[in-house]
Amino acid sequence: MNTGGLTRRGLLVASAAALLKAEPGPAPPLEYQRGGMLYRRLGRTGMDVSLLSFGSHTDPVDRMRTAPPRKNVLSEQGQARRDRIIARAFDMGVNLLDVYEEEGQWEPAARMVKGRRDKVLISLATENPYLDPEQAFKLFGHVDLYRIQTSQYDSRTLETWDTLRKAKEAGKIRAIGLATHDERIMTTALEDLEGLDFIFFPYNFIHARGDYSRFLPLAIQNGVGLIAMKPLASGSIMELDPRARPGAKPEFERLQLFSRHVRPILPSAVAELAKSLDRMPDETLCMAALRFAYGQRFLSSAITGIFEERLLEDNYRALTRYSERRPEERTALDAARKVANLLGPNWLPAHYRWLEERWRV
Amino acid sequence: MARLSAVILAVAFQLAGVAQRPQGQEFQEAGVCARCHVISVVEWGMSAHRKAGTGCTSCHGASVGHVSDERNNVKPERMPHGGAVARLCADCHKDACPKSGRKAACSDCHHVHALVDPNKQASSADPRLEELDTRWQRFSRLMEEGGKLLALEQWEQARAAFRASLEQKSGDPQASEKLKLCERRLKPDLLGFEITGKQFEDKTGLARKVRVVGLSIPMVLVAGGSFEMGSERYAGSKPVHTVRVGAFYLGEHEITQAEWKMLMGSNPSAHQGTRFPDADQMPVEQVSWQDAQAFVRKLNERVQGGGFRLPAEAEWEFAARAGSPAPGISGRDQLAPRLATAGGPDQLGLYNMLGNVWEWCSSMQRPYPFDFSDGRESASTAGLRILKGGGFADPGDLLDPAFRHAERQDRRMRWNGLRIARDVPAVIP
Numbered sequence: 001m002n003t004g005g006l007t008r009r010g011l012l013v014a015s016a017a018a019l020l021k022a023e024p025g026p027a028p029p030l031e032y033q034r035g036g037m038l039y040r041r042l043g044r045t046g047m048d049v050s051l052l053s054f055g056s057h058t059d060p061v062d063r064m065r066t067a068p069p070r071k072n073v074l075s076e077q078g079q080a081r082r083d084r085i086i087a088r089a090f091d092m093g094v095n096l097l098d099v100y101e102e103e104g105q106w107e108p109a110a111r112m113v114k115g116r117r118d119k120v121l122i123s124l125a126t127e128n129p130y131l132d133p134e135q136a137f138k139l140f141g142h143v144d145l146y147r148i149q150t151s152q153y154d155s156r157t158l159e160t161w162d163t164l165r166k167a168k169e170a171g172k173i174r175a176i177g178l179a180t181h182d183e184r185i186m187t188t189a190l191e192d193l194e195g196l197d198f199i200f201f202p203y204n205f206i207h208a209r210g211d212y213s214r215f216l217p218l219a220i221q222n223g224v225g226l227i228a229m230k231p232l233a234s235g236s237i238m239e240l241d242p243r244a245r246p247g248a249k250p251e252f253e254r255l256q257l258f259s260r261h262v263r264p265i266l267p268s269a270v271a272e273l274a275k276s277l278d279r280m281p282d283e284t285l286c287m288a289a290l291r292f293a294y295g296q297r298f299l300s301s302a303i304t305g306i307f308e309e310r311l312l313e314d315n316y317r318a319l320t321r322y323s324e325r326r327p328e329e330r331t332a333l334d335a336a337r338k339v340a341n342l343l344g345p346n347w348l349p350a351h352y353r354w355l356e357e358r359w360r361v
Numbered sequence: 362m363a364r365l366s367a368v369i370l371a372v373a374f375q376l377a378g379v380a381q382r383p384q385g386q387e388f389q390e391a392g393v394c395a396r397c398h399v400i401s402v403v404e405w406g407m408s409a410h411r412k413a414g415t416g417c418t419s420c421h422g423a424s425v426g427h428v429s430d431e432r433n434n435v436k437p438e439r440m441p442h443g444g445a446v447a448r449l450c451a452d453c454h455k456d457a458c459p460k461s462g463r464k465a466a467c468s469d470c471h472h473v474h475a476l477v478d479p480n481k482q483a484s485s486a487d488p489r490l491e492e493l494d495t496r497w498q499r500f501s502r503l504m505e506e507g508g509k510l511l512a513l514e515q516w517e518q519a520r521a522a523f524r525a526s527l528e529q530k531s532g533d534p535q536a537s538e539k540l541k542l543c544e545r546r547l548k549p550d551l552l553g554f555e556i557t558g559k560q561f562e563d564k565t566g567l568a569r570k571v572r573v574v575g576l577s578i579p580m581v582l583v584a585g586g587s588f589e590m591g592s593e594r595y596a597g598s599k600p601v602h603t604v605r606v607g608a609f610y611l612g613e614h615e616i617t618q619a620e621w622k623m624l625m626g627s628n629p630s631a632h633q634g635t636r637f638p639d640a641d642q643m644p645v646e647q648v649s650w651q652d653a654q655a656f657v658r659k660l661n662e663r664v665q666g667g668g669f670r671l672p673a674e675a676e677w678e679f680a681a682r683a684g685s686p687a688p689g690i691s692g693r694d695q696l697a698p699r700l701a702t703a704g705g706p707d708q709l710g711l712y713n714m715l716g717n718v719w720e721w722c723s724s725m726q727r728p729y730p731f732d733f734s735d736g737r738e739s740a741s742t743a744g745l746r747i748l749k750g751g752g753f754a755d756p757g758d759l760l761d762p763a764f765r766h767a768e769r770q771d772r773r774m775r776w777n778g779l780r781i782a783r784d785v786p787a788v789i790p
Binding site for chain 1 (some may be wrong): 595662745754764765766768
């Protein structure tokens with residue numbers, strides 16, 4: 001059948017665009033630049049978010065188990081390192097800091113934002129029912145983004161939502177939203193959760209099924225802000241990069257893929273990826289992946305877990321000319337997709353394999 | 362100036378006081394302007410301008426924007442002041458004033474609307490003013506006499522005095538109110554209510570405490586009045602504004618599970634069963650706004666006189682403020698509602714206005730200022746409905762009469778209940 005060169009993806013994207021055109025929705029988020037950072041409006045909240053946001057996950061290397069309701073705290077050295085990276089991120093213009101109290105981060109974060117509360121947006125999640133949000137309001141003054149984080153949608157979800165709405169009405173929260181890994185929950189929430197301001201959802205160049213989901217046009221139409229989680233597939237995309245990391249020891253060269261048991265089955269695909277990456281010596285696969293996310297105008301921000309200054313620099317550099325993706329970049333992303341495809345779900349850590357099941361195109 | 366003011370006030374008084382009397386010709390001629398600018402139209406009505414057909418628009422322009430802007434943000438096209446008045450006069454009066462020979466400062470000798478000289482002394486008494494003065498004196502005397510009789514609880518004589526005073530000044534709101542009070546005290550029984558206690562409200566003459574006949578749901582009179590609604594503390598409760606509410610009856614406590622079961626035959630509450638042995642006396646919860654509407658519909662079918670409903674948001678807040686309730690229970694205290702009559706009544710005799718369960722109001726969620734007539738009270742419109750009072754699961758700072766929450770009409774939560782309201786019913790003939 002002659003489809004006039006239109007791919008399945010192209011067809012679906014065109015259909016989504018036509019749907020949006022039929023009922024004129026809001027324009028893509030307002031974007032502007034200050035310093036080296038880009039900012040976009042988060043839905044109808046009136047808040048401008050840096051395109052690069054600072055994720056809540058702490059470095060597992062520095063974690064120490066602790067008593068409930070927290071799960072972990074960071075070692076003194078680990079906390080100092082995290083604080084240093086956050087301070088550097090603020091200097092770069094990052095203005096959204098996501099914080100997990102289960103990782104013992106409310107107090108350190110409150111300390112970090114003291115004196116610049118008007119410049120930094122604090123994002124929290126309902127992590128477990130034993131954490132008292134009132135404590136967060138006391139620590140931060142107010143919370144800019146508060147989201148329910150759920151894998152189930154039931155009466156408890158509605159009750160938690162009701163509590164968040166009341167806190168918003170009382171002026172303790174500026175915007176309320178949802179983070180979920182389940183597309184059906186997002187679609188239900190868009191219709192069911194009154195006053196939904198934003199959604200955090202998984203999105204990267206491999207797990208981009210959101211492009212075809214009913215929730216995406218509906219969210220855009222309703223003026224709901226969209227923030228991409230897992231733009232680097234929980235860091236696994238970096239592992240696909242077969243090149244040596246700067247400063248890596250010689251034995252780590254041709255890093256993960258070449259040193260693992262999968263090496264024998266992937267030579268041609270990996271070679272193709274390595275070749276395409278070699279054509280852009282100034283850019284890593286991680287940067288290309290982020291530039292893919294930044295290039296999606298419906299996203300207000302992409303939130304990544306940052307454990308090293310080098311990663312922060314990479315993420316920041318990816319902001320440069322993000323909208324002009326080069327052909328060699330596209331080739332590299334295609335080659336990386338192919339490698340991920342050949343690897344099956346095993347290229348992701350066991351507890352992130354749901355990404356493959358639910359969000360792969 | 363004094364004479365002019367007196368005549369204008371007298372005519373305005375006559376017009377305002379005698380609502381039934383047809384308005385003067387000048388009001389018809391002034392058209393839409395007369396809706397608000399009563400005094401100016403009266404002034405203009407006595408001028409030579411009116412006789413010459415020079416109307417409001419001749420000097421102020423058509424002012425279409427001003428006419429259609431009810432909030433008065435758009436001003437008339439022309440509002441001349443000072444020297445500009447004389448320049449406007451000169452548009453028609455090309456020659457100098459035939460009396461003074463001046464071409465400027467016309468308003469020194471001519472009132473801008475009435476055109477008469479405000480400095481000229483009255484040459485003779487105005488008979489209209491004298492007649493009004495006599496009637497006013499009679500009216501005052503009768504009102505005073507009625508007041509004394511009221512204090513002596515001589516309702517029939519007082520009623521006669523107020524009737525007579527209304528003959529002097531028909532439609533006077535004070536006299537009408539007092540007359541109604543006398544009639545209510547003479548026939549205090551209300552349809553569908555059984556009066557409990559011997560207290561009657563001073564201004565309205567209505568029984569302060571009643572019970573719904575056949576169901577024994579206790580209700581308390583909220584006498585009505587003006588209050589400052591809203592709060593600067595919460596984003597959704599701004600701005601603070603003045604609202605007037607009429608008299609109504611409000612449930613002494615939240616509708617209990619027993620009361621709900623008695624009328625609806627079922628109990629939707631989450632807090633019932635063996636864990637809650639006194640559940641019957643706890644407030645019903647997990648009811649939606651639509652469920653609450655069904656409840657009041659059944660109540661209206663069952664009780665003579667009807668008029669039961671949910672309180673409007675403004676009525677609820679007025680009652681909560683008037684009673685100055687003590688802070689109720691919140692989620693920091695316990696995990697379930699307490700008995701509907703626990704904690705003691707507030708100054709109005711109402712229980713648990715703050716805390717325990719959220720109470721549905723009839724009003725839709727719309728921004729303030731609150732207005733009974735802007736459609737927010739329409740029962741058939743889709744949209745969020747207001748809940749007030751805070752619940753057992755909320756932090757204490759939400760238990761504030763001004764705090765407003767809203768929810769979908771069909772949503773049931775285990776902390777949402779209701780308290781009924783009723784319009785003042787007709788007296789039993």
